[in-house]
Amino acid sequence: MTNLIFLAPPAAGKGTQSKRLVEKYGYVHISTGDLLRAGRNDGTERAKRIIDAQDSGGLVPDDIVDELLKERLQQDDCQKGFILDGYPRNAKQFETLKGIFNELNITDYLAIYFDISMQEAMERTLGRQNCPKCKRDYNKFYGPMMPKEDGICDDCNEALVTRSDDNEETFKVRFQTYLNNIEPLLKGYEAENHLVKVDANRESILVFEDIDKIINEG
Ligand SMILES: [Zn+2]
Structure with missing residues (x-):
């Protein structure tokens, strides 16, 4: 199956779509949060670094996240198809992922951009x-x-x-920050013919039909 990279602003509904794809096709869902949870518990020196960083309220260094991702992608279950959720989310991670894909010879993938208006996303969040x-x-x-x-x-x-933890102002900032960060990714994937967009302003069942079609047309 075509591997998928989800590029989705807050409240665009990627969680619902991931769940459906996992159920229908057996995709392996990979989020940064899952990687870090697993990484905390593997009993290595690295696990200690993750625990120290998280428990002191800091961020886990990028190189650790990159390494966890690379290891995860090499596990057997990922061979049948995976969804990357929340990674990459900036230009640096975009380049890192490209390197990992090259190294692991992963060539069949699509980045799906969940195109949603700020207004729609804000209503969903605040509602x-x-x-x-x-x-x-x-x-x-x-x-x-x-x-x-x-x-x-x-x-x-x-x-x-x-x-909701958000109000209008905090939501707008969060939304715009996400868009600014992924702008170079959209351009990058588009230039490589790996980008597809879905209109995520609609009901999730309609969005799923689009994604379903995209996967089956490869
Ligand atoms: Zn009730």
């Missing part, structure tokens, strides 16, 4: 709600996740609580 009783997730601005009655859980009639 997040959940039910304090049954924990079901809702979104007051996103059709498929809206409660039947505004602010009330469909299942247990409880009042929903808003659960």
Whole structure:
């Protein structure tokens, strides 16, 4: 299967799409968070460096993340196809990944850009709600996740609580920062004919149909 690199701004729905692709095709999902969790627990000197960095509130050095990724991509399960989620997210990682792919002879891959407007992404983010009783997730601005009655859980009639860490300002900064960082990646993948874009402003089922088509057309 064609390996996938997800380039998705906040709230573009990449988590939902990953889950569907894993279920339908058996893709291996690889996120930086997963790599670091595994790296913390492998009992090596490197694990100590990861633990020290994370527990002191710092960032894990890039070279460690790069190494963890390279090791992960060499494991057997990745041979049938993987989704890279959250890496690369800047020009430096883009170059690093290119080097890793060259070394491991990985040539069949596509970068999928989840094209979503800032307005749509912001509404989805700020509209997040959940039910304090049954924990079901809702979104007051996103059709498929809206409660039947505004602010009330469909299942247990409880009042929903808003659960966004963002406000308009912090969201806009986070969104724009992401776009600025991946701009060189979009250009890079496009120049190599490895870029496809999906319109992520729509319902997730429609986005999935597009991705499905892209994979099957290779
Ligand atoms: Zn409920």
